[in-house]
Amino acid sequence: MSSRVEILNAGGYRSDGRTQYELRSLEIILGDSSRPRTINLHDSASNPHPNAPDGSAIVGHGLTVVSARVFGPREPLLRREAIHDRAKLSVQVAMLPFSGGMAGRRRGRGDKRLLELGAAIESTFESVVQTGLYPRSQIDIVVEIHQQDGGTLQAAINSVTLALTDAGVAMYDQVVAVSAGLHSTAVLLDLTHHEENDMPHLTVAVMPRSGKVTLLNMEARLHVTRFEAVFKIACEAVTVIRDEMNSVISKRTTSLVASISDSAGPRNLRAGNEMDE
Amino acid sequence: MATLLSRAEKSYIITSLTSKPPLRHDGRGPVDYRLIGLARGDSVAPLANGSAKIRVGGTEVVAAVRLEVEDIDLELDEGRMRCNVTCSPAAYPHLSANQQDDIQKDLTSLLQSTFSPTKSHDSNGDSFTSVMSKSLTILPGRKAWTMYLDAVVLSDAGNVHDVLFLACRAAICDTRVPRTRAVEYAQPSKGSSTRRAGETGGEMDVEEEADIWKTAVQSKRAARAADFELEDTADEGGWLEGRERCPVAVTLNVLPTMHILDATHAEEQAVPLKLVLIYSFATISTQKEGEFMGMRLLGPGQVPMAYLSGLIQEGETYAKQLVSALNVQMEIK
Structure with a gap:
């Protein structure tokens, strides 16, 4: 089962030019970025609608x-x-029909693969969210897969962590996930779809502060002596993603605090309106 | 549907709408749209042949067109369109899964019935869908592109019909059909067939190959075409024919004395009678009258017959403005 494209070439580079432990570029948009921060009378997007998350x-x-x-x-x-x-x-979990990736045309609501993904996310976060603080209530999480190129579960878990943070839901810790695979003896991180097809891989979700593992998902065979190496490197990679996520969260929180103090006085609010016009 | 507004709130909205001048809670006039945001192309759905995302206020719809090669019957002779609307569970968080499915089916059937190819019966020529599906033909009677139009309602803050049609129109206008040419099998000439591959040099082989597989230049008329190949062109293909005639929908939320456009979620609940009008325009520049493509009267209540024709005419002016605004954004014509 050899593919034409080398997974890891002699120079130590992967098919997309990354090195072994290099993660793909991480893009995070926290909160509803398309909603304007300033008040605009003619755009009701500035007043959140009742269906807004x-x-x-x-x-x-x-x-x-x-x-x-x-x-x-x-x-x-x-x-x-x-x-x-x-x-x-x-x-x-919903998958956009043009997200690509997995074979098969359309995955509806009752699809097994999506239900499994949803169950994995649910069990991951059940132990992390402080559900005891919200008795007799419900927290709905909707995950939408827009594009797929491997690592769907890790992206889903990371986005749910950020969305829960954005919603202000109390959690014991963040959950950060990353995927890793083994190519003969070399450990590769953050696999693409192409790489996932060609090697045994696993997804690890870790609570970085306590170092606890809340999810370990592997659908292939991996020798037990190799497992430890893959697992350790994945756990290390999680801290990198965690730092990236935290910097986005703090940036967003800073801007929120700034806009609260901006609109505290009526004079400042008027100034904001004038800027719009 | 779970009631989100109290009777007092509904009456507050209706009273302010019917007052003079009419007042809306976000300060718009009765026939003003919210800001319409448009994104299209690879930034929306890189794997699709055409895609667009429209955001009007809090309502957000993504539409994408995918083209797939399909074997067709001799009598069908043209490509087909398949429409599908999916509602993200996040769009209707207060509804159960079954209710969401119902909305999905409603929107899908509305879209499918608007976009299915029909022969028009008047003298104006073919409808836009039949023009469009003709341009999807690869080999007449044998192969054609099937157009999958998928729309996803990401969130609904009112006026989902208009936004859905806008997104579909933008996605279709953004679609490029890969250029193809027919390949035909020609009988090898006598001289070349007697030669053996081993006897001749490499150059001769190539020549022979070119002799057998002729590329029919006039691809659409090649009757004996066996298959097709994709042309290697710098652009990703040509635009769909008749894309400028792709329809838009305008929803009038009808009150006894007036109507409002682009109702928000709260206004939709207070004014439950919705008239969805679907128009198609040949080109804006010719100022030709639009074609009336469909109508849905949704919600409880009724509209007097005499009132209806006026609404349809007014709807056309709104639709024309909407189309010309979109055409400017999409750089059509």
Whole structure:
């Protein structure tokens, strides 16, 4: 099963020019960036509509783009679904029909692959979100896969972490995920779709502060003696993504704080309006 | 549908709309649209042949066109269009999965019925869909592009019909059909067939090859064409024919004395009677009258017959403005 494109060439470069441990470019959009920050009378996007999510994030690992939106904590749609001492977490995964990647035409709501992905995300976050703080409520997470080029699960988990942060849901720690694979004896990080097809790979989700692993997903065979090396490097890579995510969060929070203090006084608000016109 | 507005809130909205001058909570006039944001091309869906994302206020729809080669029957003779609308679960967070499916089916059937090719019965010539599907033919009677038009409603803050049609129009206008040429099999001439490949040099082989596989230059008329090949051109292909005639929808939210355009989510609930009008325009420059392509009266309530024709005419002026604004953005004509 050899492919024409070398996974790792003699110079130590991968098919897309990355080195072994190099991650793809990480793009993070936290919150609804398309919503203007200044108040514009003629654009009702500045007043959030009732269907607007409480938190949202778009994460792109290279060509893989996944968005997550969080609704809640809110009252459950069905009263019987309420749990008396904690919040119910529900994750729905949708795949855009033109996202490409996986074979097969269209994946609807009941698709097995998507349900499995949703269940993996749900079980990952059930132990991380402080559900005990929100009794009798529901937190809905909608994950949309916009583009696929490998590492869908890692992108989904990272975007859900950011969206939950954006929504202000209490968590014990962040969850950061990365995928890693093994090419003969070389460990590769953040695999593309092409690389995922050609080597055993795993996705690890780690809570970086405590170092606990909340998800380990592997759908191939990997020798037990090699596993440790792959796993260790993946756990190390997680801290890099964590730092990147934290810098985006702090930037966003700073701008939010700035806009709150800007609009604190009526005089400043008027100044903002004049700028618009 | 879960009621999100109280009766008092609804009455507040209706009273302010019917007052003089009419007031809307976001300060717009009754026939003003919210800001329309447009993104298109590879930044939206790099794997599609054409794609666009339209955002009007909080309503966001992505549409993408994919072309796939399909074997067709002799009598069909042209490409087909398949439309599908998906609603993201995030678009209707207050609805159950079954209700979301219903909305999806409604929008899909509206889109499909508008875009399915029909022969028009008047003297104006063919409808835009039949013009468009003719340009999707690769080999007449044998192969054609099937156009998959997928739209995804990412979020709905009111007026989803208009935004959906705008996104579909933008995606179709953005679509490039790969250029193809027919390849035909020609009987090898006597001289070349007697020669053996081993006896001749490499150059002769190439010559022979070129002799057998002739590229029919006039691709569409090549009756004996066996297959087709993609042309290697600098651009990604030609625009769809008749793309400027692609329809737009204008939704009038009808009150007894007036109507409003581009209703927000709250206004849609307070004014439940919606008249969705679908128009197609040949070109804006000729000032030709538009074609009326479809109409849906949604929600409880009724419109008097006499009132309706006026609404359809007014809808046409709004649609014309909308189309010309989009054409400027998309650089059509």
